[in-house]
Amino acid sequence: MNTPHARSTSSSPALRRLSEATWTWTHDSNDWGYSNAGLIASQGQAMLVDTQFTLDSTQQLLDAVEGVCPLDAVGSVVSTHQNGDHTWGNQLLPRAEIITSVASAAGTCHEMGPDQLTQLCWSTAEGKAAAYVVEHFGRFDFSGVTVVPPTRTFEGREEIRVGEVLVELIDLGAGHSAGDVAVHVPDAGVVYAGDALFSGGHMMVWSQSLSGCIRACQTLLDTRAEVFVPGHGTLLDRAGVAGIRDQLSVVADAAGSYAQRGVPLADAAHLIKAAYAGSWAHPERLFTQTAAAYAEAGIPGMPSSTWEMLEGMVSLTP
Ligand SMILES: [Zn+2]
Known part of the structure; x- marks a missing residue:
């Protein structure tokens, strides 16, 4: 029987x-589940x-937010996408609007719930696959979590004022998830x-669109911003974002060429991991990048469900 690890x-x-x-x-941490968040006040x-x-x-985050402003001041939460590690604390802000893109909101129903x-x-x-889930998610306690869906959606771009600060929401389309913001x-x-x-860490691609991930990096660079807060890991500068875009492009090119030559997905994923894993965390996620490139190359039957993705990733683990 699998027993969730009693890790810190x-x-x-x-x-x-x-x-x-x-x-x-x-x-x-680059481990699954430790997601970054942001505050604009x-x-x-x-x-x-x-x-x-x-x-x-989330309570720990909100306690820290209270050091900046009263929680009543938080009128909105923007969900960058619908994965639980970015949204399962939404219920602790019951008076806030939950804003996301139309595509992100539509992806809610495909997500695995806390139960x-x-x-x-x-x-x-x-x-x-089961052991992988236990190893990476068994440390979290989801009791009491109710999934709170978005209350407001947008498409394209939307400007919102937070006090004196202009905030631009950008609908990145499908890439990491079915709809990223x-x-x-x-x-x-x-x-x-x-x-x-x-x-x-390597990009996880849930959407079957590796090209969408590459485009999103470019859209982010096109803002001309200098500081980028990733969903996971330490802050990035422009060179860091360009590096991620270029790494994804190299993988997309290699995977596209394997697809054209009729190399089976499992073999291509192993070859790509051997060539491009580098020192980033979670090289097993290269399976999802390869599978997305194969889907985009028109190869039918590529994995799309959470479980198929997991099975593919663990095939790349020792
Ligand atoms: Zn995440």
Whole structure:
């Protein structure tokens, strides 16, 4: 039987000021589930960018936010996408609008819920995929989580004022997820990118669109911002974002060429991991990048469900 690991849940998150009106909540971890968040506060109004995976970790974030502004000031939460590690604390801000893109909101129904994930962590299922879930998610306690869907959606771009600060919401389309959103604060030169950017770890592609991930990096660079808060990992500068874009492009080219030559997906994923894993965390996610490139090359039957992605990733683990 799988037993969730009794590991520490601490990853030393901290609220750090980026400019007069912007803060970031970042973790010292590239492990699954430790997502970054953002705070924009000005003149008695505030916007949160994403919540956390569990109620406890979101409460920890909100306690830190209260050091900047009263929680009543948080009138909106922007969900960068619908993965639980960015949204499962939404219920702790019941008076806030939950804003995301139309495509992101539409993806909600495909997400695994907290009960399902808990069941998986405690299931007696054998095999590498089940063990992977336990290893990476068994440390989190999802009790009490109710998934709160978005209350307001937008398409394209939308400008919102938070006090005196202009905030631009950018609909990045499908890439990491079925619909990703970035939050740009032009006066601060800051972009909260959600999981359109992973820093120090490989990109997870849930959407079957690796080209969408590459385009999203370019869209983020086109804001001319200097500071990028990724969904996971440490802050990035422009060179860091360009590096991620270029790495994804190299993988896309290699995978596209394997697809054209009729190399089976499993073989291509192994070859790509051997060539491009480098030192970034979670090289097994290269399976999802390869599978997305194969889907975009028109290869039918490519994995798309959470479980198929997991099975593919664990095939790349030792
Ligand atoms: Zn995430």
